[in-house]
Structure formats: structure tokens, C-alpha cells
Amino acid sequence: MRSALVVGTGLIGTSLALALSRRGVDVYLSDADESAARTAASLGAGRAVLPSQPVDLAVLAVPPARIAEVLAKGQQEDWARVFTDVGSVKARLHDAAAVAGADLSRFIGGHPLAGRERSGPLAGRADLFEGRPWVLTPGPTTSRDALNQALELVSLCGAVPVVMDTDEHDHAVALISHAPHLVAALMAARLENAREESVRISGTGIRDLTRIAGGAPELWEDILAANAPAIAEVLAAYADDLTAAVQALHAVAGPDAEAAKRGAADLADLLRRGNAGHARIPGKHGATSASYAVVPVLISDRPGELARLFAAAGSAGVNIEDVRIDHSPGREAGLVELLVDPTVADRFATSLGAAGWTVQA
Numbered sequence: 001m002r003s004a005l006v007v008g009t010g011l012i013g014t015s016l017a018l019a020l021s022r023r024g025v026d027v028y029l030s031d032a033d034e035s036a037a038r039t040a041a042s043l044g045a046g047r048a049v050l051p052s053q054p055v056d057l058a059v060l061a062v063p064p065a066r067i068a069e070v071l072a073k074g075q076q077e078d079w080a081r082v083f084t085d086v087g088s089v090k091a092r093l094h095d096a097a098a099v100a101g102a103d104l105s106r107f108i109g110g111h112p113l114a115g116r117e118r119s120g121p122l123a124g125r126a127d128l129f130e131g132r133p134w135v136l137t138p139g140p141t142t143s144r145d146a147l148n149q150a151l152e153l154v155s156l157c158g159a160v161p162v163v164m165d166t167d168e169h170d171h172a173v174a175l176i177s178h179a180p181h182l183v184a185a186l187m188a189a190r191l192e193n194a195r196e197e198s199v200r201i202s203g204t205g206i207r208d209l210t211r212i213a214g215g216a217p218e219l220w221e222d223i224l225a226a227n228a229p230a231i232a233e234v235l236a237a238y239a240d241d242l243t244a245a246v247q248a249l250h251a252v253a254g255p256d257a258e259a260a261k262r263g264a265a266d267l268a269d270l271l272r273r274g275n276a277g278h279a280r281i282p283g284k285h286g287a288t289s290a291s292y293a294v295v296p297v298l299i300s301d302r303p304g305e306l307a308r309l310f311a312a313a314g315s316a317g318v319n320i321e322d323v324r325i326d327h328s329p330g331r332e333a334g335l336v337e338l339l340v341d342p343t344v345a346d347r348f349a350t351s352l353g354a355a356g357w358t359v360q361a
């Protein structure tokens, strides 16, 4: 791929434009909000102009409800040879694109499963897609050129391509992204009017669980509306489990010893199912997170500490597979969890300790 156009230079558009520019692709940037395109350009993501000749690939990184119309316009104005998008919902888009009169042979749907709870070009990161799945949803008429360009895009962004049918994709993301987003919002909403004394003692668990609730409401309204039936199905299953959990809790606290025993067993079963489901969530490059060992290290809140820790891993010859950081603003220290190959974890923890790092037991 020699040239690309990114339309919509928010979080996702800027991130992929940065990745493409760094790999030597000539990137053009466009956004309905000109200042967003200019900001992306100033970050090194490309040039904030439309191309004078059709580019190899146009990537539409606009909100889901806008993709079909931008696709039809872009094809009419011949911005690119082939087009793809990054929208979070696929079946409704393919239908809307057909209705908008788009040439579907020159289009392939796409969805990188990577993101953040922030919007706009300043949240963009060139490495956002590294090792993440990127779903492609070719239709029956999608050209080989469109598929090849999209595969090259995914590879240039360091992501892993996964080809799926649009319905299969939408049901999968309802389960692993959209319904969890709503539940995160429900949990966080409980805090809105809670007592300050309660919220103040929040720990990492509630922060992890509600991080995505910080996402832009306009984007999520769009996503929920476009995938409503599949999301409602998942929520209905949560509702059954919640009802059972409430009953079990009442039984456990109630006077009937037999019912209390059954309630406790039901709760234990729910927690066991939770462990089993969590263990199935893949880590980096498709390996399950359960297959890595965690080395927790306390670091002080000074610039460069993290870089020093990574350098220590490099000196010890240890590959960091993933990293989780619990950084509490205002606190002097943070906890960094390094995920490494279990066969090197003990040696790594010992060598860090010997080098003066505080490794938690």
C-alpha cells in the first residue's frame, strides 16, 4: 500500500494514520471538523488534505451512523480504489451501504477490537492495534483487491486479521463488548449519587470494571442502537443470572437453613462460572491471559520509573507479554503487574529484587 486516506481523525482514525505513516504510507487526513484533521496532522499522522488522485485505500473512521453516507460520497468522488471502515457494528452498515447506493465490490467492512475510553485525535496512539484482533467482514461481492488492501492495513497496524460473517460479528461483539459496556455504565451510574465517603475508598476492582463507562455517550448511543437486538439478548441472560443471585443472597441471609445452603451453592456456582469464563479471555497474540505469570512490582511515582523497569526486564532477558498499571493520581507509588512466561517468572522476580525493586509476594 503506497497511499491511504483516513476519514474521521478521532481516536481510531488518528491511531491508524499514525501507524500507517510510521510504516512509510503516504497518508491523507479528512474530518468534518477541520481542527481534528489539523491536530492529527500536527501529531505526524499525515497531511490534512483530500488526495488529488485516488489513493489505494480509504479508511472510514467516523461514527457508525455516518459510515454508509461517507462511503457513498467517497466512491462518487473517487477518493480511493477501495474502501474499508472501522465501525463497531457490521450487519446494519452493510445494509445501509447498499441502500445508500455504494459499490459493495469496492468495500470491505472492518472492526479493530482495540480502543480506549477517550475520543479525539489527541487520544490516538500508533501502537493501539498491536497484537489485537481486527475483524474483516467481506460480503459476497467484495473484490480481491479490497480484501488484500484491508489485510495489508491490518498487518501494517500490527493487528491480527479475523474474517467473519456480519451477523456472527455483531453477536460476538454484543457479548464481549457492547453488553459489558452497558453493564459498566450501570455499575458506574450507581456511584453518581452515592455518598462521597463510599466512593472515596474505591479500589482497583471497581475502577477496572467501570473504566469503559468513561466512553463517549454519543458514540455508544450509536453503537447500542445499531446492534440493539443482539445486545438485548445478552442483557436478558444477565438479568436471569442477576435474579438468581438476588434470590440466593436472600436465601443465604434468611432463617431457612436448607434454603441458605442451596443459596450458598448457587452463589458458588456463579463464581465458578465467572472464573471459567474469565480464563477464556485471550491475552496478547491470542494466548490466554491465564497462560502468563504475573510479577507485581511497586514503583515510585517518578518520571522514567516504568522505562527503568522495562530496561531491567530487558537486561534479565525476559520478554514482557503484557502489562497492567494501577496508577493512582496523587499517590506516591503505583503497582505494575508484568505478565511473563511462567517458566521465567521466579528467576525474573529474584533478579528484580536483587536489583532493588520491590516485588510483591
Ligand SMILES: NC(=O)C1=CN([C@@H]2O[C@H](COP(=O)(O)OP(=O)(O)OC[C@H]3O[C@@H](n4cnc5c(N)ncnc54)[C@H](O)[C@@H]3O)[C@@H](O)[C@H]2O)C=CC1
Pocket: 007, 008, 009, 010, 011, 012, 013, 030, 031, 032, 033, 036, 061, 062, 063, 064, 066, 070, 086, 087, 088, 089, 111, 112, 113, 114, 115, 116, 117, 118, 119, 120, 121, 216, 219, 223
Ligand atoms: N472508541 C473506540 O474505542 C473504538 C471505536 N471504533 C469505531 O471507530 C469509529 C470512530 O470512533 P472514535 O475514533 O472512537 O470516535 P471519535 O469521536 O474519536 O472520532 C470520530 C471522528 O469522526 C469525525 N466525523 C464525524 N462525522 C463525520 C463525517 N460525516 N465526515 C467526516 N468526519 C466525521 C468527527 O469529527 C470525529 O473527529 C466508530 O465507528 C467506532 O464505532 C472501533 C473500535 C474501538
Ligand SMILES: O=C(O)C(=O)Cc1ccc(O)cc1
Pocket: 087, 088, 112, 113, 114, 115, 116, 117, 177, 212
Ligand atoms: O476501551 C477498551 O478497552 C475497548 O475495548 C474499547 C472498544 C470500544 C469499541 C469497540 O468497538 C472496540 C473496543
